[in-house]
Amino acid sequence: LTESGTVGHSGVTISGGPKDYGVSVMGVGGDGSITLAVKTSSDVRDLADNPLASSVTSAPVTIDNTAPTVISISRHTPTDEYTNADTVSFQVVFSKSVVNVSSADFSVSGPTGAAIGVSGSGDTYVASISGGDMANLNAVLDIDFSGAQDIEDRAGHALANTTPGS
Numbered sequence: 716l717t718e719s720g721t722v723g724h725s726g727v728t729i730s731g732g733p734k735d736y737g738v739s740v741m742g743v744g745g746d747g748s749i750t751l752a753v754k755t756s757s758d759v760r761d762l763a764d765n766p767l768a769s770s771v772t773s774a775p776v777t778i779d780n781t782a783p784t785v786i787s788i789s790r791h792t793p794t795d796e797y798t799n800a801d802t803v804s805f806q807v808v809f810s811k812s813v814v815n816v817s818s819a820d821f822s823v824s825g826p827t828g829a830a831i832g833v834s835g836s837g838d839t840y841v842a843s844i845s846g847g848d849m850a851n852l853n854a855v856l857d858i859d860f861s862g863a864q865d866i867e868d869r870a871g872h873a874l875a876n877t878t879p880g881s
């Protein structure tokens with residue numbers, strides 16, 4: 716059995732037999748991938764002592780031990796600090812692709828009765844604030860993550876921070 720890839724591990728165990736075997740890779744650390752292979756030149760033999768007829772290689776297994784973080788939140792449209800726009804959008808960039816991003820993940824302060832719309836995918840989303848008293852608003856508009864946000868990566872790691880750079 717040979718293994719290749721970009722993640723470290725502390726060992727491999729093989730169990731079962733004589734027909735079906737299980738392989739466990741222990742102590743996997745970091746992010747990356749691992750692939751296992753049994754080559755025809757190995758000492759694997761069937762019950763009649765015949766050698767392995769062909770090499771067998773597993774599909775790569777992706778290992779993800781890192782939670783996503785917020786890289787930046789910036790004004791998207793309009794980009795100016797002062798505006799009379801009825802809709803203001805903020806671009807939110809994460810350190811990696813995330814899922815479960817919706818309007819419920821954000822909160823807004825400043826306008827009354829405004830709605831938040833979210834678009835995007837992967838690591839970049841746009842949160843747009845409109846409606847309510849936005850048309851006549853003369854105040855500071857701020858967007859933040861709600862306390863109930865449920866953003867996570869595809870491996871199920873919850874968002875590790877809600878402040879860029881922390």
